[in-house]
Amino acid sequence: MSTTDAGPQRPTWLQHPSLRIGVIATLLFLLLGFVSIVWTPYPIEAVNVSDAMKDFSLTHLLGTDHLGRDMLSLVMKGTLTSFIVAAIAVVIGALIGVPFGLAAAAWGGPAEWTILRVNDFLFAFPALIIAILITTLFGPSAINAMIAVGIFNIPVFARVARGGALSLKTLDYVAAARLAGLGGIEIARRHILPNITSLIIVQATIQLAMGILAEASLSYVGLGTQPPATSLGLMLKDAQTYALLRPSLAIIPGLTIIFIVVALNLAGDGLRDLLDPRLRRIGAARGAA
Amino acid sequence: MALLKVDDLTVTFGGTPALDKVSFAIGKGQRFGIIGESGSGKTMSALAIMGLLPEGATATGTLIFEDAALPEDEAARAKLRGKRIGMVFQEPMTSLDPLQKAGAQVAEAMILAGHTADVRTDVETLFREVGLEPAHAARYPHQLSGGQRQRVMIAQALAGKPDLLIADEPTSALDLITQRRIIDLIDRLCTERGMALMFISHDLRAVAALCTKIMVVRRGKVVEMGDKLDVLGHPKQDYTKLLLAAGRHRARTLMRAPIGADLLAVRNLTRRFRQPDVSIFEPRPPLLALDDVSFSIRAGESLALVGPSGSGKSTLARIIVGLDRATRGELEFDHQIYHGPDLPRAARRDISLVFQDPFGSFNPRLTIGESVSEPLRPEHGAEFDDLSKRMVEIVKAVGLSPDMLSRYPHEFSGGQRQRFAIARALVTRPRLVVLDEPVSALDVSVRGEVLVLLNRLRADFGLTFLVISHDLDMVRIVADRVMVMDKGKIVETGTPATLLEKPQAALTKELIAAALPDIGIVPVL
Amino acid sequence: MIWFTAQKLLGLIATLLVAAAIIFVALDLLPGDPARFILGINATPDSVAALQQQLGLDRPPLERFVGWIGGMFSGNFGVSYSQGVPVGELIAGRLAVTLPLTILAMILSTIVGLPLGILAARKRGSVADTGLMLLAQLGVAVPNFWFGMLLVLLFAVTLHWLPPGGFVPWYENPLGSIASLILPSLALALPQAAILARVMRTALVDVQGSDYIRAARAKGLTMSEAVWRHGVRNALLPVLTILGLQFAYLVAGTVIVENVFYLPGLGRLIFDAINARDLILVRSSIIILVLAVIATMFITDLCYAWADPRLRDRRGE
Amino acid sequence: ADAAPRTDLRIGLVLEPPALDPTAGAAAAIDEVVYQNVFEGLTRIDQNGAVQSALATSWDIAADNLTYTFHLAPNVTFHDGTSFDAEDVVYSFGRITAADSVNAQKGLYAVITDVKAVDAATVSITLAHPDGLFLFDIGRGDAVIVAPESEGTNATKPIGTGPFKFVNWQKGASLALEAYANYWGTKPTLTKVTYVFISDAGARVNALLSGDIDGINNTDASTLPLFANNPQFKVLVGSTEGETLLVQNNARKPFSELKVRQAIAHALDRKEIIAGASSGYGVPIGSHFPPHNPDYIDLTGTYPFDLDAAKTLLAEAGYPNGFEATIKLPPVPYATLGGQIIASELSKIGIKLTQVNVDWNQWIGDVFTNKDYDLTIISHVEPFDIGIYADPNYYFGYNDPDFQAIIKTLNETTDEAARKELLIAAQKRLAEQAVNGFLFELPQTGVWNAKLEGMWPNAPVEGVVLTGIHWVE
Ligand SMILES: Nc1ncnc2c1ncn2[C@@H]1O[C@H](COP(=O)(O)OP(=O)(O)OP(=O)(O)O)[C@@H](O)[C@H]1O
Ligand SMILES: Nc1ncnc2c1ncn2[C@@H]1O[C@H](COP(=O)(O)OP(=O)(O)OP(=O)(O)O)[C@@H](O)[C@H]1O
Ligand SMILES: [Mg+2]
């Protein structure tokens, strides 16, 4: 949240401090995560109780957890899981939410009314409750977290898409397209979507951040990622009884979450600042959503 | 001696200058006019004097008000604002606090200026003075029309009984009749109060009508300054000459396509809009944007539709091209009956629309070419290179070069965009072209060219025009026949000559009266 | 305004019915048998059957749905499977904790978030601004259960100022009840306060650049006077919407925070009830949650319409 | 410092009891609150698991071991003031054995054929066949004596004959008991006891550290190190009746193969499992029998930890490079942690395990009821439950006529020496057959304020018996 009114010449993303920091930090964490696919210092399935809860050392840079697993490896894998869960949740939310939002804006009338009602309902339905229900159906797993958070994302994206579409709908070039004989879908694809993608991207980064927090909460109450897989939230859960014996077990994943979320939010804010101030306002309001 | 003296005023935005060493002086009770095209720095000069420059703007130079330099410090400056210098802004729609009643906002200005006696009655008298009813004081801004808001703004500016009133294009957002009323109002108030006036506009005639001294600015520099009669009478600078030329467009004689049978017939067209109630206590009936309108256009004819803002012109246009649906009545386009969106596909390409605002009518993310060729997309039959040939042809026709097609809208000036807008309207080789205020969003300097272009195209392609406007001069140039519209009704029809010389309907008379006298003739006000 | 209210109210009811149907169906799909869960693994089949019959689990779904909806309107939510107590009672008891908790959190986040947001906006670009916004970034990013644990370690375990959790019933000692809600509501409020601060700042920054602020200054107000008299009110409008949305997040947050602070709140009730497959309890608790959230949205809408004359005239979405 | 020692107590409980009638629910939490505190049975189990007299001060057993005559304690009253007599006993047992009974342990009492009041202070119970465990079974929470007047409301407002009477229950938060003034037996020193329900492990630690609760009789072993060397606390590690098992579906290939089961037994490193899943607390077991029981014999050496042996056995069984299987894990630390450890241990002999975490309902449904599983980890906390292996329909899927024969005779034997022989035989048989992976006896890990005395270190039955607990200065 830094730059002032968009002056005559906008700063490119490299000149934009918060965006630069945010994007770079995010990429670093992503890298950390993706490396873990091909390589981690130690396999995280390998339990070795004999050297549990070791201190920081050269062999274990971040020490080991209560089962003697290498913390660094866990953080790497955990970051990956958290990202994947949040990302898929965003995709679910956007793929379902955006079309609904556009439809609402395009059709108006009862259709819009209904969509908005369903929106309200989804919104009023805490992700955690959704997760609990899904869990009772399919048993706890990272997938549930994805679906639950994804469902929770739907209304957010629907609102953004609708808001953006409504502001574009009345513009002359949309009317011109209608005169040119383009169909509703064609217009949405050609004129509306391209002009709200920026909005949606900003929203996506914000939801990504929220998704990572949500995954943490779900895993913390045992509804999210399950061992032997791990996620930052699950690491926090495991650490809760050791928190006082060996604070690092709780602090490391906790800080990682905070850093990732801050990075994502910075990136999101930066993007928003780079975009049309009109969009910035809408985005800001959604910032909470 | 001068009330306000401005020396070498320079305003820059991060290096790029908006105003460059501008110097001028305004005497007590003097009426000073500033004209110049959009973006020339007019508003900035006003804001600099008020000390209201936007962030990122840096001003240098000296501003002397009554022999004292205007203070830099915000608090001290604020004491002068309102009491000594009042300002009316360019944007009446956004310059009032949407959450506060009009009366309260004027009252605030009064109290700030120290008139705390009995504000309520003072506000009422002030409202009457600016031509509002006292009842309006209890309305929220969004419940007032543009003209009314502008009057509230003026009342606000006058509340502090300033010695200098700065009016920044107070009328450019308003329709003809309101425009004239506001100008008359400002004129009256200045004379009554002996108030000095700094009047900003890009409309030569408004300035001519009001001011005694005129400054012409362009790209932040003073082009010419002097007594009204000198500047307008015998301008020295080419730019000023150009402005003047554009100002009084001379009707050019044109060879016109032969006029044929009825192309479009409109029968008993009515359009209703549900409209919000002012409040629970003041419910409003549905608004009749179009009220039983009937007329017809003959092939090759150019019909002009004039009327004050909100009279239903655009609505009619939108229904004809099929963007909006008629509540009642029907249209017939060469023997095909329709009511708006149900315009048959085949006929779609025969009717096209040129929008009022050239800036809103192009998708910023598509190249001009993509936008212009859009109407051709549905034509499957046509050969590709045939289509591209047609594009080139039409772009040439509007006086632009085809290689511009790969560029994006923001790279073009308003005039150029409007040309492309016309190109898009013509690319399907339509028979009827509806033009909704095709030039009102353009600078005076380019309006002329576009009008000429329109006439030429009409001749070359044998087009039929329905031209919407509230600019009578334009009507004179482009129209064979004029229709006057008021509150959704057609009140009068006739050839420009007859109708403009001997108007029958009250509104027509008013419209003509509203038209400011031609430049050069010193107005009798 | 009347029209507006009526239409919103209609929406509210419609949403609730949709909710009720969806919830009922979703829950009926759940595998697992309350009776079996209550009696454990050594119970004989016939005692399980006996219990099922006692609980009315053998009646057809539709009958139970209609019964449920009908019951709700007469304030009778039925009797909990696992606890044999009227569901209404249970929920009421839990609301006595969750409601004050969320409200307290909301108040906290508002009185902290808004002033900071305004400060940041007024001192835009200054060190204070950057600092505050960095704090806000952190605030948004801290998982609230984690923050809750830190709070407990500091204020309960180390300083012994406040209880680490649990809840003193209102009737026993209201002050004690408040005390036991302070830390949880802090944990809940932090991220919301941060968000509010950010939204308030953006809104006010936007308003500061608006034409009417400039016009107000032209009347003779200084910048800060103009912002206080005209800016803040306008900037509060977007904040109002966020406030409405926030309630939903707070409610979601309680489920976790109530676990960390072992509070007898609605969130934990649902949590435990689902584990015990006490569907009748789950169903009604969730509906209450949903109702709470939707009702808040409804109220915000009304406040919005009340605060913004333009909206009053427009016919709602 | 205050002169008189405190007489109040705040105890932490992991789970809140859904209701409070021990005769109508299985939840351990019920017994933890009411057993021997609010409700009493004819007999009771003491902290060494031995049967003691309770409401029945003494009893005679007929020669045929089929008829028991109980002599009831005099002037006993229920907390609502109503008096206790033989009729209450007859009523209570009638309720347990009735057709529509919802008693969780109904099976145990099926053996009862007749209960009748000889006189107001004497009751005689007749059995269908001799039952060595009868006196123990009627000492359980499931057979406590309730009054017909209050039977209906016991779920929410329990009325018993015990030393403590129910005061109030703040659902979801806490439950309060206070000493019952007219208790017939020796009065407890505590006057007010509050149970605080804390399901979150981290929160439990904080509650103890900040003194919000004075103790908890069983909490995560992983937190013990925190309190072990803290003078303000005392850590009580005792035994439970819980044999923690790697249960194998004996009815399913490949676990139906003895060699496979033996291989797995060889591959399990109990030391590591105990260290990892239970922070090193808990006694290794080699069969399904609690080490603290006099009839216990150590069979942990039957199949010592030996990967080579394991591999060869697997090869002989026809799985030279192992096989894949899933392990379903209920939501308890010893299972989720144990699962990870065992998975990584078995992977060393080529057995790849997919870990599936389930909640209790799914466990009861899939594993216990539908027997749809390969492996699972669970602790069987029932006392003297070795008999479950004799039931071919039990979810172990273990059908072994020899073992069934042993148990049959055992059930009909009441002579102690003979019983001991049989029990040892039974343990041996299970160990050799490697029916399940026998891991360790679940420890009871309590953490208490250092100034508290008289808590049961062991849990021969579920429950937190308050009678003996008292503060010392
Ligand atoms: N906030 C701003 N940031 C950067 N440049 C600005 C800003 N406001 C105005 N400008 C530039 O300053 C120059 C003068 O603007 P100004 O508004 O004075 O023109 P104007 O003569 O009032 O035009 P119009 O007739 O459209 O009002 C323009 O080129 C404009 O691009
Ligand atoms: N979509 C709409 N909903 C409600 N009212 C509308 C709508 N569109 C137009 N109106 C109303 O219909 C009337 C006619 O509008 P229209 O745009 O046709 O006027 P106009 O003659 O084009 O004015 P201008 O010259 O300013 O463009 C106006 O009072 C306007 O407020
Ligand atoms: Mg201007």
Ligand SMILES: [Mg+2]
């Ligand atoms: Mg119009």
